Amino acid sequence: MVFKRISIRDHTAEANLFARRTLIALLVIATMIFILLSNLYYLQIERHEVYQTRSNGNRIKVLPVAPNRGLIYDRNGVVLAENRPVYSLQVIPEETDNLDNTLEELVTLLDITEEEVADFRKEFKSTRRFKPVTLRNQLNEQEVALFSANQHKFNGVSVEARLTRHYPYADSLTHMLGYVAKINKRDLQKLTEASLEDNYAATYDIGKLGIEKYHESLLHGQVGYQEVEVNSQGRVIRTLSFTPPVPGQDLVLNIDVNLQMIAQQALDGRRGAVVVMDSRDGGILSLYSNPSYDPNLFVNGISGKDYSALLQSKDRPLINRATQGQYPPASTIKPHMALLALDEEIIKPDSTIRDYGSFQLRNSSHKWRDWRPYGHRNKDDKNIINVTDAIEQSCDVFFYDAAYKLGIDRISDKMFEFGFGDYTGIDLYEESAAIMPSRGWKRANKNLPWYPGDTVIIGIGQSYWTTTPLQLAQSVATIANKGIRRVPQIIRGNMIEGRQLVFEPKELRPVEVKNPEHWDVVLDAMYGVVNREKGTALNVFKDANYISAGKTGTAQLFQIAQDEKYDKENVADRLRDNAMYVGYAPYDNPELVIAVALENAGSGAATPVARQVMDYYFRDKPTLIAQDKESTNLAAR
Template sequence: MIKKRESIRNHSAESNLFMRRTLVVFIAILIAIGILISNLYYLQISSFEKYQTRSNANRISVQTVPPNRGLIYDRNGIILAENRPVYSLQVIVNKTKNLEQDIKGLRKLLSLTEQEVTNFYEKKKYTRSFKPIIIRDNLTSQEVAEFTVNQHKYKGFSIQASLRRFYPFGDAFTHVLGYIAKINTSDLQKIDQRGETARYRGTNYIGKLGIEKYYEDLLHGEPGQRQVEVDSWGRVIRTLSFTPPVPGKDLKLNIDIQLQIKAQQLLGTNRGSIIAMNAKTGGILALVSNPSYDPNLFVKGISTKQYQALLQSTDRPLINRTTQGRYPPASTIKPQMALLALDTEVITEDTVIFDPGWWQVPGSKRRFRDWKRWGHGKVDVTLAIEQSCDTFFYDSAYKVGIDRINPFMEQFGFGEYSGLDIGEETKAIMPSREWKKARFKQPWYDGDTISIGIGQGYWTVTPIQLTKATAILARRGEIIEPRILNSISSANGEFIPEAKPAEKTIKLKDDHYWDIALNGMYGVTSRRNGTAHRAFENTSYSVAGKSGTAQVINMKEDEKYDASKLKESHRDNAMFVAFAPYESPELVTTVVLENAGGGSSNAAPIARAILDEYFDHIVPASTETAAGN
């Protein structure tokens, strides 16, 4: 019998092995805990600010709050440019669940058009998914209500309320106010160059023309900031902090709405312009260019078809004729020519010439015709202005010469910017020998000077230049700058008048020369032989003026003007400048009608109507109007 051998167990060794394994596990646990604690320390203490910022970025949204644009009023406090609330439907693409399905639903709910849907998908291609895209602009109150009720079905979609510029009088003030429109790439570059990127963050619109552009810095205001807490869909839960924006300054203009609308009505369908200016302050009371257009089209976003129609129109409604229209001044500048002839002692108050109906340069066979083919007979300087005798001024201009005409007329503002607070302006042309040499590579001829003597030839002016020059005459040489802006709103809501530039004066050898020229202008409207006396019969005020009939095309020496045989665009321009009262001028007006014919028969009655409106309906006659107050 085999006897089994029992194994002997080593309990001590097993105990040591267990202890070693336990120690290893314990150390491993300690290391794991250490790593965990270290990681917690890193996350909770060392990197607390970093991860808090990242967390807040998901939870807190910082929004720029654009400022309200300043309002624009006429001198009586009637609003000309305001901000109206509008509602837009917008979407943030990366917040949606099923974009295509949502769009289909909205097409039924809000009757989205095919064009709106197409435009949305086109915008989506070029817009980052976290940026809002507007689907429909200018929602009605009914549409806002319908969407609000169903908003829970459309994650990522929301109604955005904002203020939009609105011009309540439409095309009546377009060439004064201009308009605002959406900021484009060119605008962004200019903003960046000026270092104003932060100021325009959150702003979609900027002044493009007129007062809106010229005073953009005042009207825009300063943006504010809002910190809001949002949910996972980007919806605002609550506002954490708010820094209010600073609204733009309100502007009060010198424009009088009653006179402005009257001027527009008087122009009717005529192409042309009317300006009315306060002779004491330079305040522009009316500034109308016709035809015009509705500036609200540009605020909403003008269609290509509408814009092309404006661009291609032969009437050129986009041109501000008051500051950009260039016309030969014709006989409206004869009072200034008379002043120059007197001041250079080419003539005296008693100088008399005989006008047979023509004049010619000594040694030349060419005859320069007077508008009155049989002539005016014997005329002095006063009668020459009253009856607009061309022959008298042909002779005076020839004797004075272009080298003295140019610098003298520049003092009246011809060939220079008027100083009007609108950026859209041209200097027109006040010709000289040097100008013609540079422009045409030709010398100056005596015949050029003769034409300049009656405001024809190379000489062109803008209506605002004519207005300023007439005001200088009325003020006997005191130069005044025309201004549209009257005053700017302050922090307490009061309007502070704009500071006026220092005035300069044109000096003549004898101040009596002013009286001679002005007396001639008074005769134009108030004496029997005056070219416009019929238009100003029985006025309640005294008035002085000067008519002008500007040739658009050159006529042959013996050719007779017959408007019926000419294309409309080749017919004469009718012009008239006037101021009243004669003794103490308050109002200066300029009327320019394109291709309308004679200035006395067509433009003078309109000038009379403007003066009547002002003195009989806007202010009492002979009462000073402080448009700058």
Template sequence: MINRSIVAFVFVIVMMLALVVRAWYLQVVKHQDFQTRSNDNRISVQPIAPKRGLIFDRNGVLLAENRSIYSLEIIPEKAGDIDQVLERLLGAGFIEEKHQEKFLKDLRGQRRFKSITVKNRLTEKEVARFSVVRYQYPGVSVEARLVRYYPFGEVLVHALGYVGRINDRELARIDQANYKATRHIGKVGLEKHYEDLLHGTIGFRRVETDVQGRVIGEPLFEKPPIPGKNIRLSLDIRLQQIAAKAMGEERGSVIAIDPRNGEVLALVSNPGYDPNEFVTGISSASFRALMESKDRPMFNRALRGLYSPGSTIKPHMGWIGLEQKLVTTKTTVPDPGYWVIPNEEKRVYRDWKRGGHGEKVALLTAIVKSCDPYFYDLAYKMGIDTLSANMKKFGFGDYTGIDMGEEVPGIMPSREWKRSARKIPWFPGETVITGIGQGYWVATPLQLANAIGQLGMGSLRYQLHLVTATQSNGDWLRVPAKVASTQADFSNKDNLKAVQKAMHKVTQWGGTAFEAFREAPFTSGGKTGTVQLRAMGEEKYDESKIEKRFRDNAVYVGYAPFDSPEIAIAVVVENAGHGGSEAAPIARAVFDEYFKNQVADINLERKVAEGRN
């Protein structure tokens, strides 16, 4: 009996020692490990989204901002019977059936103590109406969130682009750690190209939570996010609006640049669409309507539209002819209304004017009156190799370098290009029609503006760009202009002046753009173009008998002031008819606004200076 008691006593002592040793091991040896595990269960790290950088125009006008929107949200745990709450909200007119269906779909897989959006973009009236009866809906509240907003809507959409919800494809390529608290990303345009600058760097806070994940008390630690950088553009919103207004309901594009540095002053692609619909999610019906529209509002014509330049390249052709000593300013070509390749009388290349421009047409008249046979003859003498190589010096067939990432290079045809692209040889007749800017030759409005700006300046051509400065910590850092990789040599000033003189006369009495520039308070140079889209053969062109979408494109390129260009422009109006009557007036409206603004800015600076004195 005594032995059993001793054994039991020893067993109890051993077990107690084991418990003490185990407690010591857990509380002393493994203290740090279990404390870390406890903190992991108790402390949660919550990401904080950075504010997206703002976008300003050249005068400081806000073009893309972050605006608070109100949304109706429900915390299921606090709301009780969800179906009943939704029915009450529906019956009271706070939500619609589509909101109810989407909420129930979003509810699946979500924690019941997390807030879930039931309706976005509440109006102030809706917010006020719900606030009055909020006490009747436990767990339902109105929350404010920052979302991207574009105050100028479709006027700027093809320049700025827009942001939208991050999709799976984008999620796979971005830094997911930096986007943990971000729902949106740049989809197209500047918003996409400068995403890394505009997004910013994520922040975080450490908070204490209970066993179910609810936040308890104030944050234990917080590292604020770093906002995205603000960017300033070369765009002038006043010019942009005037250009868009002048385009009206027509399809096409307007590009205005500063040829002295490559800054883009206006970039219009018409029609456009409202980018704000994409920020919080466009409806399927609205998106389908945009995609199926024959007018292609989502297509960026400024960057991706490929148009035959037509007669707008005749000044460039004239300059190349002078430089290559193929013609002089006194060389004349007969224009009876047509031209034929020597010894090949079967194929006739007609002038736009029946009856022609006379027996002796020189370079100045050929440009001012847009005489086709003169340039048929010049192109034939020049040959496609010389023509193509020299036109590439003006940027045709290449990227302008604009900082948007969606540009196409167009086509500057050559013998090598056709052999590679079409697998067939080049024919002389193709050189002839290339001489008047048609055939395989297609260019973007950006290229047309840059090329005329270079010829008007008679100096360096720059890469086109929109962003001129970025802002961080209050300081603006200037983005330098870049010279284009290919340049024309304007060392022979006589040849340059001969062509520029002709472009000036295009806007004067007898020129094809005279009516558009009648009594203009500034001097300018330019060239009209009317690009035929459907071959007519011997039949006379009758606009009234041709479907609208097959009528001629109207094109105009120009610059001002004539002696010292500050602005160059390209206007393409699809299926509008004549460049002089349809495209040139749009250019005139933009020039008028530019010089009006310039005078207003000078007067403002003068008043400010007088006030200081």
């Protein structure tokens, strides 16, 4: 019935029309297929390499692999800094199902504190997407086990093991050895400036202080690379290639850790420093500053509370007193001053003064007192004092006179040659040059001219003159070596396959004198300090099994008025005298040099510290003087 209505239609014509249209459609289709294929040809053949590269760029990531940090040994092979595995709990926030829930559950599971969560959230904000953020730095084994058992509940949370620094001797070595801690923005900036950021791409910690900082380049090593295939979430699928990192060098220090601990014991909690140096090569055997602190606190990120306690402590534990403490050298520089006066022919070995207990400049009423109210006496009990007596008994008047006659210019020039007022060159960045005053220095820093009176007290190592215990030790080594100067070195060498390779000591420009016999005058006087009847250190070194030489010192921190007596009881604790001691042994063949500074400890307190340390050093040496030797009973580790 439908057909009836269109009975007049021309079926052939319609079929032909349709066929033509079909043909056109097929042509259009062919064209479109051609367009598709041309484009695909372009993508897959013409531009194949470009896209191949981009495809690889998507999937292949180069991951840096941190080198193991070199270990640090003392001279006897005792490990001072080691690497220990630590387990940290890390969260990739983007991979968790719900960050808040995950954190909440972890808090209950592992007793994570609110502070840790707050730190985590802070760090999360400044971390790139899909990068792990640490929630807890150190997990103990129990916590690791607890988490591992529940790991399936925590997507995006993992326990990562890495090596971290540990200092088994804790606070005994802190100022010298230093510590490593997490690389911060400033470190990163410095590394970038030195074009080292690639080498640190995988490194977590960097040396922040002491040897760890100074020898960072030796200890760190060379980064390795792992080429991995990752998926779009950045998860590693497999490793394609591996370039192993080159571990850092194992370093050997001149330090003897036992000697260091003896120094710590000898200081007995008092503020001060001990430097022990080998006069033969400049090696630092011990360098201890008290009070100290545990460097391990810093490795794992010190808490704000602990840090501010260290920072605000009146005892200033963060200062390395051995290299940064600026102490008036006091009488410890009298040997140096004597040498200078002899060499400049201000005095002769046998020239004397009369000591009435004070010194006055012509046309001046000001009296510079001797520490002994009525002056010193020689062995014949006369107040006639020569240079040897002056050093042995630490006569101030003699050196007021000598210094005044020398004048500040000759003093500061020569003392600078000894290294005062300059960096010793020790392998520590924490070092102060202290102050060797001169006319120019006073003009520049105090805007005042140099007065003759200034020179007088320079003679006994006071006024503006400050030194570090390390400078003192180095200068005493120079005297013991009759002018030969060496750079104090903490590093001894490195350990390669279990064998020590010792580095060459570094020599400095020597101190030269016109008449080398003057060295002997000074050295003999220092011998007298320890070994002769009127020597200021005789009592302390009685019965030692070695012969040493030395010089005591007491630095006044409290200015007493003219004609007034110094009363120990009335002076506040922090204004009490600093005690100093320098010495070396054995007298006739020096190897050990020591400098001790004790703050506010009162006169003479430093000498027994030196004795204790030196006793330990010479504990096994044959008794040099046939005397009853007191056993020190300190077993070596």
